[in-house]
Amino acid sequence: MALISALLFQGCSSTSWVVVDDQALDINDYELISSRYYLESTNGITPNQPLIHFDLKSINTYEYAERVKTERYIQRYRPRIGYVLLGAAGAGLSYYAAFSDQLLDRPTDEQRYALMGAGTLLTGLSFLNMKPVGEPTRTGESRLLRQTGTATEIDTTNARPYNTDNPGIRISYNNRVLVENKEWDFNGGRISINLAEEIDAGIFGENPAHNIVVEAFYDSLSQRKEVPVPSVFEQFVVVDVQITALRNEAESNPGNILTDLAEGSQLKLVSEEGDWYKVLYGISETWVSANDVRMIWRPSEFASDLSVIAIPNVPFGSVDVERNIPVLGRSSLNSGAFILSNNQYEGELSERIYGQRDAKLMEEYFIQGFGVRSTRVIKAMNATSDLMVERAYSRLAATLSDSRHNLNVYINGYAEIRDGQVYLLGSELNEDGEIQLIDLQKLFRAFNNLDLNSIKVFADLDILNDDGSTQALEDLASIITDRNFASAVFFASRPDQRSGIYSSTNGEQNRHSIFTYYLAEAIKQRNMSMNAIFGHLERNVPFTSRSLYEQPQNPLFFGNRELELLN
The missing domain is CATH 3.40.50.1460 (Rossmann fold)
Known part of the structure; x- marks a missing residue:
């Protein structure tokens, strides 16, 4: 009974191979027909990563064999309950006839054996009449059988140098060659160029009108790519006057001056807004007058070596x-x-x-x-x-x-x-x-x-x-x-002659024009006549101007x- 119950509720399964494609590619049976090489540059370039790559690529044409493809499936089956019950009833009747005198009067041994065999046969036949359960399940196994034809496939892959020649590069700007090297090196199958190291950023004006043109050569292959200057370099400003004020607002107001910057101070440019430049002073966004600075292009790592000559802003009465x-x-x-x-x-x-x-x-x-x-x-x-x-x-x-x-x-x-x-x-x-x-x-x-x-x-x-x-x-x-x-x-x-200010990068910071400072000093020293005051100015103003700026001021x-x- 346990066996019968198991057969009724569990059923059985069978496997079969089914043809799923009669033109399947056999990836292990191929022939390389042709190859064509070229150079390609697709990477993005930023000031933080000013590298341009030219990759050696190969376009390969293959001929593959086409074969019949079969896949293995498993189908589950379960006995039909109606047939099993009929078989069980017939088997029971046969056994009853074989072992009782109700249906046959004293059956012989031969009759008894025949009835028992018939009952067993009916039971077995009832289980053989099964119905499929669900859809066939794929096993993941497949076979490629006979060849039915061929197919051509094209594949693009990274390639290695195919001869001993060295690649070459050329970098130009505004039709002027900046760098040319015919003995560059491959890195695997790649030509890599650090543009920030190869190009002098000082050649670019404040607003470059052209792109940088980078060309790579190998054997008979060549590739050309245009790169905007801001993709390679960042903008900085350099103080171009004797002293300029660094402010916390884009407005000329004595109350918003953070400090004074001496000539030559360098700051990273954030943005340009009218007559003001927003710049980074440390991590703070500050402002300088656009008229007091000039813009330059430099690699991004230049930001770590900026020269900032700050002159503390001291209140009136300190001089x-x-x-x-x-x-x-x-x-x-x-x-x-x-x-x-x-x-x-x-x-x-x-x-x-x-x-x-x-x-x-x-x-x-x-x-x-x-x-x-x-x-x-x-x-x-x-x-x-x-x-x-x-x-x-x-x-x-x-x-x-x-x-x-x-x-x-x-x-x-x-x-x-x-x-x-x-x-x-x-x-x-x-x-x-x-x-x-x-x-x-x-x-x-x-x-x-x-x-x-x-x-x-x-x-x-x-x-x-x-x-x-x-x-x-x-x-x-x-x-x-x-x-x-x-x-x-x-x-x-x-x-x-220009009227200079009395301030130097590494010297005195008197925070006045040279003329006004010595005029006040002459009065403070109680020079009471115009002749005495002018004598004090004549002795000090020209000397100080030449000492600070190597320029006359008389x-x-x-x-x-x-x-x-x-x-």
Whole structure:
């Protein structure tokens, strides 16, 4: 009974081989018909991985045999219960007839054996009539039988050098060959070139107009690929002026200066936004004026060797001439001061570093040293045009209208000489994108309209256009000196010289222009006459300029040398 139950519920299985394809490829029966070689470059190039690869490839044509393919399947079967029950009933009836006298009267042994055999046969036949269970199951076994034909297949593979020749390379830019080497080496089946090592990044301008062209050669094969410069090198900026401010915002504001950077400092460029460059200072994103730096291309590892010459930003009062200003005169209603200071500029002009600090220094000397009351100090800071200066002059005229006064004037900023006239450059561009000019002749003539005992003008002008003649400055000064005997006009330098700042990379950091620093020092040392002050300037300004920059800077004086600082 246990056997019958097992057969009923478990059944049995059989295997068979089935033809699944009569054109199956026999991958072990093939013949190489032909091979064709070529060079291919598909890898991406970045500044962090400036490698370009040319791989030797082979296009192979094979002829394969086609054969009949068979696969082995297993089919499970289970007995049909109805047939089994009928067989069991027939077998039971046969056995009953063989061993009882109810159906046959005393069956003989031969009859009994026949009935027993018939019952056994019926039982066996009932189990042979089975039905399949589910779908045939693949075993994963397969056979390839007789050949039915052939098939051609093409396969592309990496190849090895097929002769003893060395590969060659050529790198060019803008139709100029930069590197050419006919004895390069294979690395396996690959030609690898580190572009950052092979190319001098200094040949590229700020905005490269062409791609780098890289060519590889081997035997009769060649391949050419164009690579954009930014895929190989990264952009950095180099400070191109004596000193520039590093800021935490893209805005000219004394309150956002983090530190000052000396000429030659290098920073990684993040982005360009108008007149400002966003740069990395350590891991912080900071800002420098685009007018104060030049852009260069360098490999990415250049970032680990950057030279940053930082000059700490110290508060006003830290420099010697900013402290202990002597009291030379008592506070007086008969003294006034006018300060015209431009240090921040739109367009291509660099910020005049320390220009605002110079103006503040002279304001402190006018108030503390000369006794000018703060209400009588009129300032025009970062004036854009003649109109803004005229408004400041109107305030000055209203302030000094009550009696005769001694007027002290300090002017600083970029200047130009045009047609023999001296102009201070305005801090903003006009609607046409041009620099606005402030007419200093007009301002000096306006000073003559004031009721003055004396007038002293200290002009720290950084003249941009070269002009070896001092005539324009002499003519400007004469507008005042010809009208007032008690007058003096100082200029920071000749027209063909620049007014430098008193700061060096590895030396003193006096944070003022050379002229203004020594002017303040002369006053602090109580040089009371114009002759004594100019003598101090003549001794120190040229020497310091040549020491720092190997350039001359000779201050000029026009007027009454015997005039006293305080009348």
